[in-house]
Amino acid sequence: MQLNKTNRKFIYTYSHHEDEYDLCRLEMRSFFHFDTELNYLMSDIEVAPSRSPFIQDRLEVLYESNSIEEMKELVEKLNITAESYKVVCLNTMDLGDTKKIHHPDRRLIEREIGLCIEGEPELDHPEIVFGLLLLENHWYFGIHVKSESVWRKHMHKPKSYSTALSTRVARTVVNIAVPVIDNVKVIDPCCGIGTVVVEGLSMGVDIVGRDISPLVCVGARENLAYFELDGTITKGPISEVNEHYDVAIIDMPYNIYSHVTPEEEYDIVKQARRIADRVVFITVDTIDHLIEKAGFTIKDRGIAKKQQFERQVIVCE
Incomplete structure (x- = not known):
């Protein structure tokens, strides 16, 4: 036919x-x-x-x-x-x-x-x-x-923590960041346990992960291996990223275990401007002033809501 x-x-x-x-x-x-x-x-x-x-x-x-x-x-x-x-x-x-x-x-x-x-x-x-x-x-x-609910399989990963994005939200954020996946290089430079990287790789996105915590990097690699996904997780801060990417996806640190100062928060946003043309920020705090200060333009935005808890999803270029 x-x-x-x-x-x-x-x-x-x-x-x-x-x-x-x-x-x-x-x-x-x-x-x-x-x-x-x-x-x-x-x-x-x-x-x-x-x-x-x-x-x-x-x-x-x-x-x-x-x-x-x-x-x-x-x-x-x-x-x-x-x-x-x-x-x-x-x-x-x-x-x-x-x-x-x-x-x-x-x-x-x-x-x-x-x-x-x-x-x-x-x-x-x-x-x-x-x-x-x-x-x-x-x-x-x-x-x-x-539609097949592929993300459901990823809910049961060997390593997880309570503040990570849900698989459903992570998958949606990847789609928002990378609607067309051909010839697009993506990085999650604060990847945590690798939830975004898992969803991206499972959809054929060319995405790598990075995190400052060696322990978290080990857990993220274990999650990729568990789902038989071939990907790279590198240990180190965003400031040490030397390659340039088409897209970065950044879930801003916010809990008591990964507390960052306003200066460190701005540095993440500023470094994101350096390493990527398009960035999707996921944040609990309002960071519009930091985004604009770093030279980004906010192209679109939405709210990822779960009962009373809200995260802002901000698309910047």
Whole structure:
């Protein structure tokens, strides 16, 4: 089956906790250059759904219609080379003003459309999965890719500490910092136990880690090895970084064990300006004045919230 690589349309469905609303929208803007209050969006930009903790499904649209009957006629023209297929109706939850389609009705629709496709239906291990989606009384049919929650596997790492970013937030921050991963060099110069580095490497990002604490570096390397990720963790302060990077991701030290003075805090920001073109800061304290003093421009920002605890995520160039 040949797909037209121009004028492609993708539909992404989203799900997140209310605390994650702001962070999810910041990730949307990084990937797609706009956001929406809705729990779905359409774009011509292709993003692997498993990159985001919030994306549920991606549908690459092949056909659009105003009714199921019209869609059946369109699908009958489909020429697929796959030996087996499956059709899935994606209206498993309310999407904007479009109400969820209940399970028995979804199965009926899937069967109706499936019967119009040449080939062998295969529910368990199909070669290709087609998706069908109703939005605002309009039907969309195309190639479906379901998101896999890769980050969940990384929750159970051998070394961790309570103040580290959650795997979900870390993965989102990597996406915000590096929406397109090709030919982008990234560093986390205060990497701690390596949560950001693990998420980055698992998505194919060219990222290295660094930390001033030798003990923490050992733990970060152990985490990478546990997940069979090939990465580099170097011991040393950010001031000793000699290479230049496209992007730096910095979770600013803030707890009683890694307390830094205002001067040391500014030095981290100033060094970040030296080593990278684009920096995403994660901070509990307000550091806008330090960011501007170092010569950065704040391009975007959001809040990573967990109940009453908030971290600012600030995108700078």
